[in-house]
Amino acid sequence: MIESGIKKVGNDLVFSGVQPTGNLHLGNYLGAIKNWVDFQNSKKCIFCIVDLHAITVSENRKKLDEYSKEVAAAYIASGIEPKKSTIFVQSNVKGHSELAWILGCHTPIGWLNRMTQFKDKAGKNKEKAPLGLYSYPVLMAADILLYKSNFVPVGEDQKQHLELCRDIAQGFNRSYNTDFFPIPEPIITGAATRVMSLKDGKKKMSKSDPSDQSRINLTDSNDQIIKKIQRARTDSLPFPENNKSLEDRPEVENLINIFASISEKPSENIIKEYSGNDFKSFKQDLSDLLISKISKISNEMKKLLSDHVYLNSILSDGAKEAKEISEKNIKEIKKIIKFYI
Numbered sequence: 313m314i315e316s317g318i319k320k321v322g323n324d325l326v327f328s329g330v331q332p333t334g335n336l337h338l339g340n341y342l343g344a345i346k347n348w349v350d351f352q353n354s355k356k357c358i359f360c361i362v363d364l365h366a367i368t369v370s371e372n373r374k375k376l377d378e379y380s381k382e383v384a385a386a387y388i389a390s391g392i393e394p395k396k397s398t399i400f401v402q403s404n405v406k407g408h409s410e411l412a413w414i415l416g417c418h419t420p421i422g423w424l425n426r427m428t429q430f431k432d433k434a435g436k437n438k439e440k441a442p443l444g445l446y447s448y449p450v451l452m453a454a455d456i457l458l459y460k461s462n463f464v465p466v467g468e469d470q471k472q473h474l475e476l477c478r479d480i481a482q483g484f485n486r487s488y489n490t491d492f493f494p495i496p497e498p499i500i501t502g503a504a505t506r507v508m509s510l511k512d513g514k515k516k517m518s519k520s521d522p523s524d525q526s527r528i529n530l531t532d533s534n535d536q537i538i539k540k541i542q543r544a545r546t547d548s549l550p551f552p553e554n555n556k557s558l559e560d561r562p563e564v565e566n567l568i569n570i571f572a573s574i575s576e577k578p579s580e581n582i583i584k585e586y587s588g589n590d591f592k593s594f595k596q597d598l599s600d601l602l603i604s605k606i607s608k609i610s611n612e613m614k615k616l617l618s619d620h621v622y623l624n625s626i627l628s629d630g631a632k633e634a635k636e637i638s639e640k641n642i643k644e645i646k647k648i649i650k651f652y653i
């Protein structure tokens with residue numbers, strides 16, 4: 313697996329996505345979207361708004377259309393250029409569901425039983441959880457393999473699903489004695505591959521956390537950012553003196569990683585700069601950095617969201633491009649399986 317830098321193989325196609333579930337946050341940006349931008353100049357990039365994934369949780373089914381446009385606006389505002397990259401909504405391209413069924417028929421249940429995200433999300437209510445939540449990683453494998461993608465830039469939380477996708481691709485290739493599917497490489501890179509909650513350094517920053525104080529949303533105002541960072545949990549110890557003194561201080565480590573990712577400076581330099589001080593000046597500077605980054609994105613998102621015609625045309629062109637590639641691949645897959653076509 314590649315955790316920093318990339319190597320060139322096969323078609324050089326990059327694929328990734330975000331669910332349209334509202335509350336897009338700093339974790340989605342630093343762990344995923346920010347890292348997509350640089351790929352656009354050297355590779356074919358496909359960035360999807362994964363609404364079929366979103367409906368696996370009933371509370372997410374309320375504002376799919378509105379949130380899908382919000383994700384599209386966030387992509388563009390963060391630097392994804394529709395002229396260079398394909399941006400589209402997953403449910404507009406039927407190949408995703410079709411391939412998910414085909415791959416599901418080739419995936420042993422034992423592999424899915426190992427997935428920790430299902431266990432976390434289903435909780436004690438496993439028997440009542442929808443089948444879609446259980447088979448979510450198969451749909452994710454279909455998203456990636458439908459385009460024969462080589463690289464998948466994601467946050468650390470998606471590592472296990474990516475490993476399953478690789479197993480599914482290898483299993484399919486073995487079954488049909490083919491090398492049709494490339495084995496995609498997860499790209500988990502940057503200083504903030506797992507951004508944690510501002511309230512609890514052991515919990516991932518997440519859209520579904522009931523406390524808005526736990527995350528920085530991409531739509532937060534400057535005031536909200538300042539207050540959230542001021543109130544972000546630290547501990548009673550002084551600012552760390554080196555990386556070693558971050559052990560067992562997950563909240564402090566998280567804030568330093570966010571600082572490092574936004575400023576694009578190594579965490580060692582940040583620690584050197586602030587050690588010996590209390591957290592006040594560090595938090596002030598972190599707020600300033602976040603405001604300068606997030607306010608640009610949120611202002612641009614607002615502008616884009618007021619222009620429905622433009623956003624609709626981007627998503628419709630993107631779906632056309634995605635259909636073109638995926639329909640060709642589905643045809644090939646059907647030939648390999650020897651469906652009557």
Ligand code: AQP
Binds near residue numbers: 329506520
């Ligand atoms: N906290 C995070 N740190 C780093 N990366 C993260 N990602 C999500 N949270 C963090 C990355 O963002 C991309 C899109 O995620 P998603 O919206 O498809 O789903 P998710 O991972 O389920 O996001 P949430 O916020 O945790 O949503 P809920 O609360 O609904 O479960 C992925 O690349 C992911 O790794």
